[in-house]
Amino acid sequence: MPTDAAGIATASAEVDRVTALVAAAEEELARVTVLAEAAADADRAAQESLVAAQAAQVQTAAQLQTAIAATEVAEADVATLGREAFMGQQSLGAATVLLDAAGPEDVLQRAATLERLGVDRAERLEAVELVQDQQEDADAAAQTAVTQLDAAAATAAQADAAAQGELAAAQASYATAEAERAALAQQLLDAQVALLSAQGVEDAEAAAAAAATRATEVATAGTGQLVTGRITSCYGSRWGTTHYGIDIAAPIGTPIYAPEGGVVLQAGPASGFGQAVYLQHPNGVITLYGHVDSFDVRAGQVVETGQKIAEVGNRGQSTGPHLHIETHYAGLYQDRQDPAPWLQAHGIDVGSCG
The missing domain is CATH 1.10.287.2610 (Helix Hairpins)
Structure with a gap:
């Protein structure tokens, strides 16, 4: 018609x-x-x-x-x-x-x-x-x-x-x-509801809301655990500088889990990040979790895969609540590489960063 x-x-x-x-x-x-x-x-x-x-x-x-x-x-x-x-x-x-x-x-x-x-x-x-x-x-x-x-x-x-x-x-x-x-x-949600309604979808509001929720949970798909959030920035050269990690926006207090077990090198105040957790994994790779609001681990503690280590925050040089994750391959702040391959190898979907 x-x-x-x-x-x-x-x-x-x-x-x-x-x-x-x-x-x-x-x-x-x-x-x-x-x-x-x-x-x-x-x-x-x-x-x-x-x-x-x-x-x-x-x-x-x-x-x-x-x-x-x-x-x-x-x-x-x-x-x-x-x-x-x-x-x-x-x-x-x-x-x-x-x-x-x-x-x-x-x-x-x-x-x-x-x-x-x-x-x-x-x-x-x-x-x-x-x-x-x-x-x-x-x-x-x-x-x-x-x-x-x-x-x-x-x-x-x-x-x-x-x-x-x-x-x-x-x-x-x-x-x-x-x-x-x-x-x-x-506005987007309203427009999507209107589109779904025009297409004859029943309960268009619920369908649009579910689609929006799925779109913001790209960091939790897969077999591994990290954080429920929306990836906002990938690793690499951007805007005239180098971004050494992946940023995942999420509300303050959102749980952060260890994608792999390891030993806590540091947990607490960190220059630039306000607070951060550093885990060293069995193969020597160090993962950094920055801007955390609080942390559940201490230096020297052994953590297991999937264990909660911290909560998302907005501390340090942060413009909004998010998790900043990095992978260091030759000691702290040495040979920082794209976290995407490491995360994908541990069952974490990194969406467009992969």
Whole structure:
């Protein structure tokens, strides 16, 4: 019938229109989240460099103090040599020593003694020169360490300020985009109900709601467990930076489960993430779960596959409640790879990220 066909076409067009708008809003949400996390990652790296520079400065300062102490001992030894020479204890002329000898054997013994005294003085003077050189080297190293520490501190301060600025801007942008997305989501649901009704589907509202729920649970399909949520950003180069994980939006308090058993390396405060849990699995891979609101495990604890480890939060450099998951293959923050293959191997459906 023409009327029904026209109604279906109108409803379908409206669904397509609103779907595109929702996708654009979600893209903006993903963009601001990724940029905020990138700023946090740069801040974390700068803070780690600062800690390393502080340790180097402490080490070189200790080495300098050791060198200064050795120089003082050596210089005191030289002063003793000077006093001995002045008092004549070790400065008897060779001719006098030899003329006073009782015989040929005594002459040889006295000559050998004079030679040993000369060698001893030379070695002691060389030792002084050596420790003085060591002190100069230690002083130069200490000055370099201080310069590097100052530079690292300045970089860390700049990175922290940039991260905080990026977060503030991202949160404002996120709030706007999230409000728009929520409104559009309702429009989309209404349009889908209209389309299903035009197509003759009974209880169109329930059918549309069920379809929307399935669309937001892409992270729970499959045989594994992780979190019930909607994937908003994948791993890779995006918006001029590298996103090192997968983001899954979910309400605060949503349970997070371990996709595989392992040992808890850390659980608690984490730079950039507010709070995070780090699990090391049997093959050495470390998985990171960031921005968590609370955690159920502690460092050193052994967890089993499917065990609840934390709850979704909005802490740290976060624009909205979500889980950020990463996989590290050579130690913490070393060789970070796309989590999708690892998650898929453990029965986790990563949707478009796969």
